Amino acid sequence: xSKSAEAVANIVREKAGDAPVRIxxxxxxxxxxxxxxxxxxxxxxxxxxGFPHAGVSGHKAKLVVGDLEGVRVAVxxxxxxxxxxxxxxxxxxxxxxxxxxGADTMVATNAAGSLHNDMPTGSIMSLSDHxxxxxxxxxxxxxxxxxFVPMMDCYDPGIRAAMADxxxxxxxxxxxxxxxxxxxxxxxxxxxxxxxxxxxxxAVGMSTVPxxxxxxxxxxxxxxxxxxTNMAAGMSDEAISHEHTKAMAPLGAAKLEKVLRRWxxxxxx
Ligand code: HPA
Numbered sequence: 716x717s718k719s720a721e722a723v724a725n726i727v728r729e730k731a732g733d734a735p736v737r738i739x740x741x742x743x744x745x746x747x748x749x750x751x752x753x754x755x756x757x758x759x760x761x762x763x764x765g766f767p768h769a770g771v772s773g774h775k776a777k778l779v780v781g782d783l784e785g786v787r788v789a790v791x792x793x794x795x796x797x798x799x800x801x802x803x804x805x806x807x808x809x810x811x812x813x814x815x816x817g818a819d820t821m822v823a824t825n826a827a828g829s830l831h832n833d834m835p836t837g838s839i840m841s842l843s844d845h846x847x848x849x850x851x852x853x854x855x856x857x858x859x860x861x862x863f864v865p866m867m868d869c870y871d872p873g874i875r876a877a878m879a880d881x882x883x884x885x886x887x888x889x890x891x892x893x894x895x896x897x898x899x900x901x902x903x904x905x906x907x908x909x910x911x912x913x914x915x916x917x918a919v920g921m922s923t924v925p926x927x928x929x930x931x932x933x934x935x936x937x938x939x940x941x942x943x944t945n946m947a948a949g950m951s952d953e954a955i956s957h958e959h960t961k962a963m964a965p966l967g968a969a970k971l972e973k974v975l976r977r978w979x980x981x982x983x984x
Contacts, residue, residue: 718764720811726763727789727816731756731780734787735817739810739935740975741791741926743825744957745964746942747775749972750790755781760793765808767795778809780816784976785983789813794823796922797851798900804853806926814933820874821930823939824971826960827894827920828903828947830912836946836953837966839974840890841878842870842939845924846916849898853925854932864932874938874978881977887970892917894941896924905949919947940974942967 742750750757760766760776767776775792782788791813795805810821827840834840854862875891882889895911897903899921903911911919918941930937944963945955953959 720808720815723763723765723808723812724815727758727778727780727812730758736780736787736789736813737818737820738786738979739789739791739813739818739821741794741821741823743823743922743942743964745826745944745961746824746968746971747792748968749975750775750777750779750792753779753781753783753788753790755779763812767793767799767805767809784979786979788979789816789818794922794926797849797898797925798921803851803855803925804929807853807929810926810929810933810935814935818935820936820938821926822975823923823926823937825920825923825939825941826944826964827918827941828945828955829943830908830917830919830947830950832950834890834892834917834943836943836963838890838943839887839967839970840892840918840941840943841875842894842923842941843875843891844870844893845927846893846895846911846914847924848895848911851898851925853929857932861932864928866928866931869927869931869937871936871938874936877981878938878940878974878978881981882974885973885977887973889970889974890917894923894939895919897921902955903948908947908949918943940971942971
């Protein structure tokens with residue numbers, strides 16, 4: 716039985732100080748660099764009861780709490796994916812801890828495949844919406860009526876607009892589009908990619924959607940940005956593999972970092 720979110724938040728406060736956290740950042744595969752830039756304290760997930768243990772290579776299982784661009788943040792160096800455990804709600808407890816630390820916002824980042832030739836590898840995309848193509852839901856089994864979470868505008872329009880302004884100010888070309896969640900861990904077939912393209916998806920990946928559902932359930936504002944690490948299956952001759960994802964993530968990561976830093980700076984001023 717894991718400790719309550721408040722008890723784990725107390726462990727974090729003992730190590731990293733009492734000041735309330737404002738924003739939580741979840742880092743995707745190969746996007747861990749930004750955690751190293753936070754002026755703060757890194758805590759192993761292993762020291763935080765109820766946090767996911769297993770990591771995917773390319774993720775660092777640490778929570779870093781401290782200052783980034785004048786804003787107190789909690790950076791989740793790794794996430795638990797549905798495909799690791801078969802549990803869609805593995806990030807529920809970490810997000811409850813984030814909220815107990817005082818945050819009102821969760822920003823997720825991820826590596827994703829692109830469905831558009833004009834959004835090539837190395838691009839970044841702000842999520843405007845998602846398609847839960849997995850059919851799974853982290854709130855299955857939640858016994859209260861709070862489970863009926865409205866998902867309109869689940870990617871907070873105010874944050875999206877502010878991030879778009881930050882991208883513009885930094886001279887970063889940030890796309891905006893719909894992310895489709897496949898459970899993974901196998902990559903999609905060519906037919907699956909054709910299907911979600913017809914349905915209106917712009918990018919595809921194996922994460923983020925459960926966290927956004929959980930964030931909205933908890934009443935946290937949510938936003939997410941994809942780093943395009945490959946063209947989706949059948950879109951190009953490019954190889955698709957986890958190794959390729961990790962190798963290509965840094966291309967978009969530099970842009971992502973510029974946008975996030977500027978966005979944080981804009982709110983601290
Ligand atoms: N599909 C699913 N997940 C991904 C992809 C992809 O093409 N690229 C990076 N993560």
